[in-house]
Structure formats: structure tokens, C-alpha cells
Amino acid sequence: xxxxxxxxxxxxxxxxxxxxxxxxxxxxxxxxxxxxxxxxxxxxxxxxxxxxxxxxxxxxxxxxxxxxxxxxxxxxxxxxxxxxxxxxxxxxxxxxxxxxxxxxxxxxxxxxxxxxxxxxxxxxxxxxxxxxxxxxxxxxxxxxxxxxx
Ligand code: FES
Numbered sequence: 705x706x707x708x709x710x711x712x713x714x715x716x717x718x719x720x721x722x723x724x725x726x727x728x729x730x731x732x733x734x735x736x737x738x739x740x741x742x743x744x745x746x747x748x749x750x751x752x753x754x755x756x757x758x759x760x761x762x763x764x765x766x767x768x769x770x771x772x773x774x775x776x777x778x779x780x781x782x783x784x785x786x787x788x789x790x791x792x793x794x795x796x797x798x799x800x801x802x803x804x805x806x807x808x809x810x811x812x813x814x815x816x817x818x819x820x821x822x823x824x825x826x827x828x829x830x831x832x833x834x835x836x837x838x839x840x841x842x843x844x845x846x847x848x849x850x851x852x853x
Pocket of ligand 1 (some may be wrong): 705735741742743745746747748749750751753761762764765
């Protein structure tokens, strides 16, 4: 165990964890930020996506130690700064089962930060690594365009 200093959703806190513990489990088990989901644990599904210094990363593939000094944002931290994004998601009725949607919202926030008015191709590329078994990609595309207006 080590004392790790993490900045999550704008708040810096000290967490006791093994340095090799994946950030995903620190978020979910230590900090109770359960919006970030576990899917595969091997970097394939994208369900665990969070923003690290503004860029989407897979939190199952980032160690807690490596996350120190980085600004981590989870879906819980999107509420204030990206309310328009969540509103667009509601207006386009994006979610079906909902399991992947925190990762989708985080991915959208990262995309819009880099491309404020993304093309369909940029949207499709951003989301290609985040798996939605319900196939909500068409509605996600519409919601991203709506949020970008
Ligand atoms: Fe991290 Fe699947 S749980 S990519």
C-alpha cells in the first residue's frame, strides 16, 4: 500500500492503494465513483473510460500511481461543466440499457474538447473503441451534433 495523491473531478485527495492498482478500482472501490464501469478489464471495451488531462483513457489500463499529477474526470464530474452534453443525450434519448453511457459521455466530452464541431467521421472514430451492445451509435452521433451547436 502507498499513499497516492489523486486529483479527481477537481478535488485532490490522498488514497491508500497499491501503486499498481488500476485507477478503475480506486475510483469504484475506494472513492465510490461507480459511474465508471468495469467491462473487460483488459483495455478492449472502453466501459471504464475517464478523462485524463482532457483526453479519454481506459482506467483499467492506467495504474493509480501513474494517475498522480493528472487531472482525472469521471462521469460524476461532468455534471457541472458539461450539462449541455447530458441534456443532448436526454433529448436524443440515447441510452438503452445504459451500461456504457458514462464512457460514451466521457468520450463525447473529450471529443468536443478537441473538435468543438466534429464531423460524422470524427465522431465515429472517437467512439469506435467504446462498445455499445445496444447499438446506440446513431443516436450518439445525433446527440454529439446537438451538443456541439
Ligand atoms: Fe477497461 Fe474494458 S474495462 S477497457
